[in-house]
Amino acid sequence: MKKQHNYTVMHWGTWQVESREGEIVAVKPVPWDKNPSRIGQSLPDAVTSQTRIRRPAVRVGYLQHGPASREGRGKEPFVEVSWEVALDLVARELRSVKARCGNEAIYGGSYGWASAGRFHHAQSQLHRFLKGFGGYTASTNTYSSAAGERILPHILGPLSPLHRQHTHFSELARECQLFVAIGGLPLRNAQVNGGGANDHMLPYWLDKMQANGTRFINISPVRNDLSAVADAEWLAIRPGTDTALLLALSYVLIAESLYDQTFVASHTVGFAPYRAYLLGEHDGVAKTPAWAAAITGLDAQRIADLAREMARHRTMVNISWSIQRARQGEQAYWATVALTALLGQIGTPGGGLGFGYACTNLAGAVRKAFSGPRLPAGENAVGSVIPVARLSDMLLHPGEAYEFDGQQLHYPDIRLVYWAGGNAFHHHQDINRLCEAWRRPETVVVHEQYWTAQAKFSDIVLPATTSLEREDIGSGGHDGFMIAMSAQIPPVGEARDDYAIFLDLAGRLGFGEQFSEGRDAGQWLRHLYEESRPRAQEEGIALPSFEDFWQQGVLEYSAPARPQVFLADFRADPQRYPLSTPSGKIELFSATVAGFGYRECPGHPWWDEEEAARQRQEAARWPLHLLSSQPRARLHSQYDHGSVSRATKIQGREPLWMHPQDAQARDIREGSVVKVYNDRGAILAGVHLSEQILPGVVQMSTGAWYDPLDPNEKGSLDKHGNPNVLTEDRGSSRLGQGCSAQSCWVEIAPWREELPPITAFDPPKFIAV
Numbered sequence: 001m002k003k004q005h006n007y008t009v010m011h012w013g014t015w016q017v018e019s020r021e022g023e024i025v026a027v028k029p030v031p032w033d034k035n036p037s038r039i040g041q042s043l044p045d046a047v048t049s050q051t052r053i054r055r056p057a058v059r060v061g062y063l064q065h066g067p068a069s070r071e072g073r074g075k076e077p078f079v080e081v082s083w084e085v086a087l088d089l090v091a092r093e094l095r096s097v098k099a100r101c102g103n104e105a106i107y108g109g110s111y112g113w114a115s116a117g118r119f120h121h122a123q124s125q126l127h128r129f130l131k132g133f134g135g136y137t138a139s140t141n142t143y144s145s146a147a148g149e150r151i152l153p154h155i156l157g158p159l160s161p162l163h164r165q166h167t168h169f170s171e172l173a174r175e176c177q178l179f180v181a182i183g184g185l186p187l188r189n190a191q192v193n194g195g196g197a198n199d200h201m202l203p204y205w206l207d208k209m210q211a212n213g214t215r216f217i218n219i220s221p222v223r224n225d226l227s228a229v230a231d232a233e234w235l236a237i238r239p240g241t242d243t244a245l246l247l248a249l250s251y252v253l254i255a256e257s258l259y260d261q262t263f264v265a266s267h268t269v270g271f272a273p274y275r276a277y278l279l280g281e282h283d284g285v286a287k288t289p290a291w292a293a294a295i296t297g298l299d300a301q302r303i304a305d306l307a308r309e310m311a312r313h314r315t316m317v318n319i320s321w322s323i324q325r326a327r328q329g330e331q332a333y334w335a336t337v338a339l340t341a342l343l344g345q346i347g348t349p350g351g352g353l354g355f356g357y358a359c360t361n362l363a364g365a366v367r368k369a370f371s372g373p374r375l376p377a378g379e380n381a382v383g384s385v386i387p388v389a390r391l392s393d394m395l396l397h398p399g400e401a402y403e404f405d406g407q408q409l410h411y412p413d414i415r416l417v418y419w420a421g422g423n424a425f426h427h428h429q430d431i432n433r434l435c436e437a438w439r440r441p442e443t444v445v446v447h448e449q450y451w452t453a454q455a456k457f458s459d460i461v462l463p464a465t466t467s468l469e470r471e472d473i474g475s476g477g478h479d480g481f482m483i484a485m486s487a488q489i490p491p492v493g494e495a496r497d498d499y500a501i502f503l504d505l506a507g508r509l510g511f512g513e514q515f516s517e518g519r520d521a522g523q524w525l526r527h528l529y530e531e532s533r534p535r536a537q538e539e540g541i542a543l544p545s546f547e548d549f550w551q552q553g554v555l556e557y558s559a560p561a562r563p564q565v566f567l568a569d570f571r572a573d574p575q576r577y578p579l580s581t582p583s584g585k586i587e588l589f590s591a592t593v594a595g596f597g598y599r600e601c602p603g604h605p606w607w608d609e610e611e612a613a614r615q616r617q618e619a620a621r622w623p624l625h626l627l628s629s630q631p632r633a634r635l636h637s638q639y640d641h642g643s644v645s646r647a648t649k650i651q652g653r654e655p656l657w658m659h660p661q662d663a664q665a666r667d668i669r670e671g672s673v674v675k676v677y678n679d680r681g682a683i684l685a686g687v688h689l690s691e692q693i694l695p696g697v698v699q700m701s702t703g704a705w706y707d708p709l710d711p712n713e714k715g716s717l718d719k720h721g722n723p724n725v726l727t728e729d730r731g732s733s734r735l736g737q738g739c740s741a742q743s744c745w746v747e748i749a750p751w752r753e754e755l756p757p758i759t760a761f762d763p764p765k766f767i768a769v
Helices: 039-046 060-072 083-101 122-132 146-155 159-164 169-175 202-211 242-255 261-267 271-278 289-296 300-312 329-343 388-396 431-438 498-509 512-516 521-531 533-538 546-552 568-572 591-596 609-621 643-647 660-665
Strands: 007-010 013-020 023-029 057-059 078-080 138-140 178-182 215-219 233-235 315-319 352-354 385-387 401-404 407-410 416-420 443-448 460-463 472-475 481-485 554-556 624-629 655-658 673-678 681-689 697-701 745-750
Touching: 007 039, 007 472, 007 481, 013 039, 023 039, 039 643, 057 060, 057 083, 060 078, 083 416, 083 443, 083 460, 083 498, 122 416, 122 498, 122 512, 138 388, 146 159, 146 329, 146 591, 169 202, 178 300, 242 271, 242 289, 242 300, 242 329, 261 329, 289 300, 300 315, 315 329, 329 352, 385 388, 388 431, 472 521, 481 546, 498 512, 498 521, 521 533, 521 546, 546 554, 609 745, 655 660, 660 681
Parallel strands: 138 385, 178 215, 178 315, 215 233, 315 352, 416 443, 443 460, 624 697, 655 681
Antiparallel strands: 007 013, 013 023, 057 078, 057 460, 401 407, 472 481, 481 554, 624 745, 655 697, 673 681, 673 745
């Protein structure tokens, strides 16, 4: 199609692109974005940098010896080959694994945000391709919120639709008197939205709420987790103790008869056993403010007063996704649901609960839910699915039994990993363990745009185009916009669209017509747009013709006719509008969860003292609690090699926030480089001293590209600063099996040796054979 506009869409915003002679010269945010992210400014220097993958490449050992050379992953040079050679190799290995081991032996979970376009979404293309080939082992849930995703259906409802139903910020600005932010409301997280973020609205609405008198309380070890509200009260809680606080708040409501007895009777089940637990009738330990104060480090009187304030005011309680990325992370979410049920404000304008305001730009947006065109995925003929955060366990322990959300399952024996649109060497915990696991399959195939660690640890690397090099449609749920994305520059080097790669492979494997359905990429865009019309009409959106849309370049949908209030219908009539839980009500006690028989997940929210004792033992060895947050200058690891992210580094290393008191005790100074270590590994980081963080706690952003000092050495120092070298690869519980990265303890020492150069952004060595 003819280029009509200069728009490109990224998950962090829409940009107008100026290009010249195949290069991106400049980008600027669109005028309708109130608070554009700065991440996009990385595009001009990053897209055609030396880090770009320009030609298909095969690891030399794999080219010469095939799967027998798997120990060479991450260590050996590559050979650049033709597309014919590369695709023949991929097709040969897919056929071989299918014939010998069946489709279950192919892992296509391929987790990651990928690109924002609706058609050229890498994982969607991969999954559709592998389903056409007969299926694959898939993954379920997310690294972001798996513990919450698994506990909430048992007690309230599935997280994803609940997230889209959050009370609009317009209602919060009108009605909310007290906003309690457990884990804060970090602006850095609200830069992004899956599919696009055209209107970064969080600062606007927080200003509006403050102007209308809303009071904010930030419950977090890090003060600037609510930096947008200067006068927010900061309750500097110890990491991982939020559940104890929530239990104590509920205790006060019950002990002082401040809870809404009518709402509890009509909208919940299981109050009696939960009440008995809080009052200590079973274990002899009442969950009083004094009890919680000893655990959380907060003042007991402040805890009691907070419960009373919440009962007196129209209160919104929001818990961030980060809180449940910890051991027993399910319990904090369940305790939040229970607390807000006792308050009885669920379903009221401005009150109730939220799971992730500010975790992306989605929750609370005063926009229609329509998410735009969708690529049909088809059915997976293979039933094998693993929790996404159990990747290393699966690769290391094929056939081993494990428990997951009431199920008894076994890990499949994976022989081929096919990944597109993500970076496991960013997402996954305990990277040194992942390095070992990654060398177990026979073949690893990756589609990538840049030479990330994952690409360097692969066998066959296929260069993929970026969003700037192809046509697509940008559209995200609750974003309120649809954008016609024109190609701004030609494909870099020999890069191809993921669709073109899979179409070529499908032809080699005998299902090309089935995969293409007779359409090229441009025809698919038109088809998907037309297919989205009925869903748009359900939301009251009349889409123009495809030609008019492509000519206009931008569609903005009208605002919803009436503001959205979370669970308002359920509040008004729980019989007519029941929840999807077994009882149709909020479950303070869940017979289903109790029936699983998990010691760590009884039938109600609780504080696991056995786990707490284990964590105290770890803290005795490693005295600093490491929190790994989302970055300010990139999306996860995307564009870490860009100028915006690199400008935030300290002596080339990822910054680490540290309290001056902890630094002084270790002779550490502002701007210096330190070694951060525990028994899982060691990294280098650059120090930023701040009193905005609780003593005994340090914080780093995730996403620094893994950069081992000596790739041939097991457990080598990461000289760049990826905190997932240090985090533990252990499930949140048997129920959720989610990421528990926030349960991590380390020690820190000054780095007094010569600083090694950063090589994370260098391409691998290439040789000719």
